[in-house]
Amino acid sequence: MIGGEKATPEQIEQIRQQLGLDQPLYVQYWRFLSSAVRGDFGTSLQTHISAMHEVAIAFPLTFQLASLSLLVAAIFGIWLGTIAAVKRGTIVEGLSMAITLVGTSAPVFWIGILLLLFGGARLGWFPIGDVISNSIDLRNITHMTIVDSIITGNWQALGNTLHHLILPVFTLSLLPMAVISRITRAGMLEVLRQDYLRTARAKGVRESIVIFRHALPNAFLPVVTALGLQFGVLLSGAILTETVFNLPGLGRLVISSILFRDFPVIQAIVVVAAVAFTVINLLVDLSYAVFDPRIRYE
């Protein structure tokens, strides 16, 4: 396959030796594993650049999109869930229920297309495609446009990239926002029944402080767990969102690699994503101690 369709038997033999395919399977596997732990997955069959290098350029952009969406989802999800629990039977609860239903049922790529149509094309409020305008000159340090523009103090670039990211982030954050608001609401309904809230109110604490200082932190633990799990969903959703908005990133790389059967790159992507996902979940586990002082890690 690599030598093309008209490769001679000698050429094939040479490529086989080059790739180590003449060795027994366990030797091949050991070689793969020992270079994989060093971050070496070989070179891309498409571009002949190191597979890890390809991923190192694409991953930060996807990570940036996913993290920003998680942040937005957390802020609005917790806010919606809290309001929905406190003001039961009001329009806010209805709104929160509607977002939950749409967020969990509508395909992200469809929402993205509709937003692109109305916000991008019809109204012309938002730019279409790419994470930053070509005309803007930004030095690449981390490959994350937001971080880069903050480090270099390039505020024009920061504004530009945020403007580009509004629609994709909104699209991607809808599903985790739905999940988070649902969990927050359930947790808050539980906490609101507790005695210490009545005590707080009885001693004359203002209602907003009762809700946000006394009640919310106690409903936080399941929300934090959900945040960690949502990150995996976000990485998946980012692939779809990037395709819709034509953003550079892991999505574009993974699809072209699959269609080309570029296995070194696919392996590198999968391993990097799994490691990122696992690290995030570890951080979530560790953060329990922050939100629940009863938990201590020795």
Add this chain to the structure above:
Amino acid sequence: MKNTTIDSSVFGSIRQRDSFFVHARKVLTSHPSAMIGMVIFVVLVILAIIGPLVAPYDPLSQTLADQLQAPSWHHLFGTDQFGRDIFSRILAGARLALLIGVVADVLALAFGTLFGLFAAFYGGFADTAIMRTMDVLLAFPYLLLAMLVIALLGPGLYQAVAAIGIVYIPQFARVVRSAALAVRQEPYIEVARSIGARPVRIIFRHVLINSAPPIIAQTTLMFGISILEVAGLGFLGLGAQPPQPEWGAMLAEGRSYILTSWWMATVPGLAIMFSVLGFNLLGDVVFDILDPNRQHSMK
């Protein structure tokens, strides 16, 4: 519902069957959202069965003279770039969507149940080996793992369905295992074992049947998820290939024409959303309906 547990164990088979439908109807009518879910589900099934009979046009036949027409009485949802009637394609897609849901669901259910049951029943090394493997699979983002399977099998509708089925095996294994672990402690399992029932019989006749409610609830939810995910793969060009009238692939085709012909992408998206919505709403209450201690859950 005055009957207590003693009654139902004495007249078990007759009473339960009777009260199941009564109970199911009560749960459905007391949850309006469940009713909506049920209606969507029934409509989807009916469309899948009679759809091709009532479809005004052939979903695959191209009439280039009629291309990109806006919705009208002739073409309820308009036509696409090849002049195919989108309404007819949506109807054909309903059949495909149900098929996708069933196959992916059965795949995940069958293997997940098998793994979960054996892990719970045998414990020890079997449990560790099976569940750690499942944990490894869970460490990958779903879509990426499905894409990995497709990278090995090649793009296509069947491959996409298989990929989604495989990716969700760990979820089922976990649900089944935890349900089965609880059931395993029950006295009747010990009775079955002491009268000499073979392990396979205990696992399938006693443990599985009694751990059914959470498994069935998960199966209902999974139905919607598999439709959504397979549509996602179709949208990326890794699932169903044109001209198959799969909703995700149709959406992808419509994306190129979104500025001029909004209906091409909008209608399949709505179809996906309503189907998934139906299964999500239904999945939320299925557990309530099937819960054996349902007298309590009704309060």
